[in-house]
Amino acid sequence: MNFATLDLNLLRVLDAILHEGSTVKAGNRLGLSQSAVSNALNRLRHSLEDELFFRQGNTLIPTDYAASVKDDLRGYLSELEVLLARSDFEPSTARGVFRISGGDYFSEMLIPRLSALLAETAPKVLLQQVAWEPVDHLRMLENEEADLGLGPLLTNVDELPPWIMCQHLFDSSFVGIAAKQNPLVSDIPDYGELSIDRYFAASHVMFSVSGEIESFEDGVIKRLGKKRHIALTVPTFHAVLRAISESPYLAIVPVSLASRVAEQYGLRMFSLPFHLDGIPVFATWHQRSDRTPLANWLRDQAFGIVEPLGDESSYRP
Numbered sequence: 001m002n003f004a005t006l007d008l009n010l011l012r013v014l015d016a017i018l019h020e021g022s023t024v025k026a027g028n029r030l031g032l033s034q035s036a037v038s039n040a041l042n043r044l045r046h047s048l049e050d051e052l053f054f055r056q057g058n059t060l061i062p063t064d065y066a067a068s069v070k071d072d073l074r075g076y077l078s079e080l081e082v083l084l085a086r087s088d089f090e091p092s093t094a095r096g097v098f099r100i101s102g103g104d105y106f107s108e109m110l111i112p113r114l115s116a117l118l119a120e121t122a123p124k125v126l127l128q129q130v131a132w133e134p135v136d137h138l139r140m141l142e143n144e145e146a147d148l149g150l151g152p153l154l155t156n157v158d159e160l161p162p163w164i165m166c167q168h169l170f171d172s173s174f175v176g177i178a179a180k181q182n183p184l185v186s187d188i189p190d191y192g193e194l195s196i197d198r199y200f201a202a203s204h205v206m207f208s209v210s211g212e213i214e215s216f217e218d219g220v221i222k223r224l225g226k227k228r229h230i231a232l233t234v235p236t237f238h239a240v241l242r243a244i245s246e247s248p249y250l251a252i253v254p255v256s257l258a259s260r261v262a263e264q265y266g267l268r269m270f271s272l273p274f275h276l277d278g279i280p281v282f283a284t285w286h287q288r289s290d291r292t293p294l295a296n297w298l299r300d301q302a303f304g305i306v307e308p309l310g311d312e313s314s315y316r317p
Helices: 009-020 023-030 034-048 064-084 104-109 111-121 137-142 196-201 216-223 237-245 255-265 293-310
Strands: 053-056 059-062 096-102 125-130 148-151 164-172 174-179 203-207 229-234 251-254 267-271 279-286
Touching: 009 023, 009 034, 009 064, 023 034, 059 064, 096 104, 096 137, 096 293, 104 111, 104 237, 104 255, 104 293, 111 125, 111 293, 137 148, 137 279, 148 293, 164 293, 174 237, 174 255, 203 237, 203 251, 229 237, 237 251, 237 255, 237 267, 251 255, 255 267, 279 293
Parallel strands: 096 125, 096 148, 203 229
Antiparallel strands: 053 059, 148 279, 164 279, 174 251, 174 267
């Protein structure tokens, strides 16, 4: 191999194919056509004097040589990007894709404002929200399926891998919701306290990504010697809001979300008859992009939007 004549842009193609296993998916990641990726792969095979991939069904399987450079190649490309980045980063001319992994809470509380900001200040950047997988979000960051993860952590911060960067954003506090016409709440004002007897006389809708019928609040409920009846579990907050708006059920949701959409869904917000601690919400990202100008700038914009969400005094009267 003659390194002096190697087109370094080809290495980005190699990295994308290694992680996507497909020329089509690699092209989607890089903004290239399949034919352009295939042409680049042929040039790589000639330059590196290795077949690099062989086809197995619809998947490209790396040769031993290609697999051996997979992990180091990504790190070196990230370091090269930082090395060559201009210090006078200009959002208006920046190009790139930024993927945020977060649940539908962030679809409501972050994405609309962030996309509006990008439309005005960085119109050439593509913003993508991808599914939040609580158990799998670190793998998504590792494999560049996401550039930023937003949500509660399933492990302690000090137990995260050393290559994960982490920042506490806010603590999410909670409020009860019911349809305004629900007789259990029709005689109390917004944020008025619902009696404990009324609360446990009702059936409940629970937000549960996995379908489990116990959540963090059930530990508090058990200590009260009580048990609530769960009538429905749904994997998104949007589904919770819709179900509550058309049923006699109650639910617990983040107060920031409830106050944003209560009028839209015809909801009454009420104070819970027991205390729930706020849940810490974190941002996580891979160390390789910690100093990358575009990712750094986008994280700052996202953090500026979501960090105030923990200010409960701005929601309750």
